[in-house]
Amino acid sequence: MPDTLALAFQASVARVPNRVALRTPHDDQRLTWAQYGAAVERLAGAFAGLGVRRGDRVALWSHNRPELATAAAAAAHLGAAVVAPYVTAPAAAVAHLLRDSEPRVLAIEAGLEHSLQHIEHAVPRVVALDGARGDLPALSEVDAPARFSFEACWRAVQADDLLAILYTSGTTGAPKGIEWPNHKALMIAENLLGGLHARDGIREVSYLSFAHAFDRSLHWRGSLHATTQTFCAEPSRLHEALLDARPTFLTGPPSVWQGLKARLEATLDKSEQAALDAGIARVRALLADRPPRALSAQQKRTLAGLPARLGLDRVNHAVTAAAPCPLAVHEFMHGLGLPFGEFWGMSEIGVASMTDPGVRDIGTVGRPVPEYEVRIAPRAGPAGEILVRSRLTSRGYRNRPQETAAMFALDGWIRTGDLGTLDDQGRLRIVGRVKELIITTNGHNVAPAPIESQLIDACPLVAQACLVGDGRPHLAMLITLNDPDGAADPATRQTVADALARANTRLDPRERIKRHAILPDRWQPGDELTDTLKLRRQRIATKYAAQITSLYT
Template sequence: MALDVPYRSIPDMFLKRVAATPDRQAFAHPAADDSGPVWLTWSQMGRRAKAIAAGLHGLGVGLENPVAILANTRIEWVLADFGIMCAGGATTTVYPTTEPEDAIHIVADSGSRVLFAENPAQAAKIAGADLPALTHVVLFDGTPDPAAALPQLTLADLEERGERALAAEPDLIDMIVAGIGPDHLATLIYTSGTTGRPKGVELLHGGWCWEGVAQAHLGLLREDDLQYLWLPLSHSFGKTLLCGATHVGLPTYVDGRVDKLVDLLGVIRPSLMCGAPRVFEKVYNKSVTTAQSGGGAKAKIFAWAVEVGKRKVALEQAGSAVPAGLRLRYRVAEKLVFSKLQARLGGRIRVLVSGAAPLSPEIATFFAAANLPISEGYGLTETSAGNFVNPPDGLRIGTVGKAMGDLECRIDADGEILVRGRPVMRGYHNLPEETAAAFTEDGFFRTGDIGTLDAQGYLRITDRKKDLVKTSGGKYVAPSHIEGMFKAICPYTSQAVVIGQARNYCTMLVTLDPDAIKGWAAGTELAGRDYAEIVAAPEAQAMVEEYVAQLNSKLNRWETIKKVTILPRDLTIEDGEITPSLKIKRRGVETNFASEIDKMYAGTLAEL
């Protein structure tokens, strides 16, 4: 059955929300002194977005004209995005961690007319570049440079210009919005990609509106929820959550300071939070290592509670009744152990959603055992992020859930997942040949992921088609599956990367969580040393190898990890080893740590 989407465009949806609930809380941001959230109503959001739109209109931004945002997740990002939409423009996203070369490529390739930059340092990334389409830079923070080659103004300046324009022509933005339809360009999101230069993904208004309605249809979002939005808004996952919040009208706290996330969860007390698996892995690591370091009775009670929770989850997953005795033991486990973890996340969580990368089933089971079930989802930048998700009342651990809305899906002969529907991109910007190659003859998008659909429509992802490793013995290995297993087994892990392509056995590079490993070292001769010294110690190597042995006991012979190397630092976005959405860039890792990899294969025939 077709999903009913009652909007022509994002600004149509936004302005209808403003009209329907003008005085309801819409978006909040941290106070300047960090004393708590500062809320804006939908009416206030509407006024400011319209002023920004009118200001952009005065700078020459019209229908489908790209406008770039280069900033961290913050309330000004949201306001600028709605302003661009209401002006008829197309938001072009640039991660704040993007290097100048790629930032210039994105602004140039998109043909962006205006750039919103977080501060002068971000604006400096495009200084001196040949960008003939770009006419102005708008700063969220800082003072405009009068000597800059391109005119600079503050966001407040832009809003003032827009307010003057609206005073002269009050219906200006309403008339512009009336001319925006579902097939007009809404966003250009450049895939950070695990290889190659970023490609601009053209996503339309109709697809984003579909996303907002589909999330509510599944029960993921409710108007009585409070959302904590920290995800990068430069990423499609963040954008789809903005659309859902607008359709439903739920209040959303916006704060991209990831280092403050855990502390602020207890202050904001959200009922809804979405994130990448790394956030849930860190919470898991902290819970397990804290219990283990407590030793004695504390560690035993924790282990008992987790075991009770897992038994309850196993029965629920199998569709079986939970016996009264187990229900009673679980209530005790929740009071003694799980209530503390629930409190750490604010004590009001109704829905957690994980996306952007695979979530280990073991970690998903742990959270479900703690009565904090994670609805894992799946989608790509090219398909507006949200395609499949586990419904809150129908969680199946190890799957990414069912197709959202009326999205079509089929599995190709080689196992590749193919999707077709409104959230799928128009194409890659200025890349007609790559666009054509991305679709089947009957219009299905080739996701590049391998998976299976069960009889109930739940999708299980096996691996990235291009990431499957084929050993020199001809056996296929799925790296992300093994990496996820290891993260669940070893609570000190930050990242794990399986190596094995064209080699005669598999090896693994591992980085450890700095906080967790310092806790592990406390009370030993390694206490007080820095990360690099701790992980280089024989004791750390022995500890990791013991966890690898546990991993190998669960793997097929050809999948087992024969050697492991602990890296002297964590993987970083800046060094090209992970994407901003925290996916591993395997080529970057293998290039940067080639000597460490070579040592694990020294003296073998792996290269033949």
């Protein structure tokens, strides 16, 4: 396997020059691999003209678009690491990222120009990613230096040169920059393909922020396998992009799969629902080690036609990660017949475990992938902290030598901060986060994520659930709805209460939710949520302190 992105990219250009590499829905924009290669060469010259050299950093701030991928690949051909803020990040967070990474240049899309006054002091040079705008010169119009040799530059890039600095979501403090060299990043991207054997001709949709490890790895494996990527600038329009692109591979956090599930459920007639119910019943039987009832020929035909409504009829590998995935989502996707799996990893370590095809691993995140060791460090309770060791883990945190040293302090074993268990088949089950543990006044340690997932699983009306109760006599929950207006509707409130009662029956008595509050709010990235849609628990506890207090009076 090539050990730099530039080598992988150039091999793909040479192998399939006429294959479509980058496109937008309906082919409004479309580049073959040969055209992609030429565009990368032009932008590499432009970055060099701006003073970018091997070992530098380049910052890219943009929604998903072909120009973003082209600029990132161009920087990689110079041996420069790419840094990408979230487009939803507040200006202060972007300025922190720029100060920490010290990029030579920031390339920004037109729609984000209004934020420049708050961040331009943190970077020496700013250019427009998508054409000149006012005082901003266009990146594509910058001339390459005299005697610039594109080939000499990309052949000089080394496997250990940084390819990217990925920043954590900042759930408990300032985001930390995680350094990924070329060869490790490419191996991580390859691991994401799991057991997929048909690696040629992969079609994917890029819809998450380029700052997200999911999306970045999509671009890395694009260079490895000459994939075709369709760009979806707004995640809210993912369904439209899927119908257009018909991907063969799709990754996404559970919220994406929940949204697709709800969209399809809303279209089903009685016979289709009956066929899906039969498919889900088979999944449940297999999970319970019972013989599943055979589907009729008509039910098979019906189920075979349903994924096309989501644009998933050609998917041969579908994966979720980043948060606990509700059981109902697994049952639904497998009931449809989709090859749906789950993996676990972190920005610091890459993908460490992945489920096998089929339903047997549902409820776990599978077994360690090749090159990774996983063990559990004992602590109070049935779960312990998950430790990981591998030669493929990241280099560590940028500008944080003490935290980097601490990360590798246990003879190379990395403390992940996640709680989990290993079963007798070597499968890993995630329980929660060490820092998120709630300790009630009776001394009981509670991991909130599995309990929150129980409610979301039981009630499709619920958008987010946040368990509270640290230092309190019992547990309570703050709840938001997919339709915030429903918070005032008695019928909706009763539906949520009934779902909560059902969820409680599946919980240990000490983990049951005694009271709850339904909030008329929609939690947003940058406020109650991180940019990767994780709960900012401290922020929520502060913002809703009065509501939490009322649950204990």
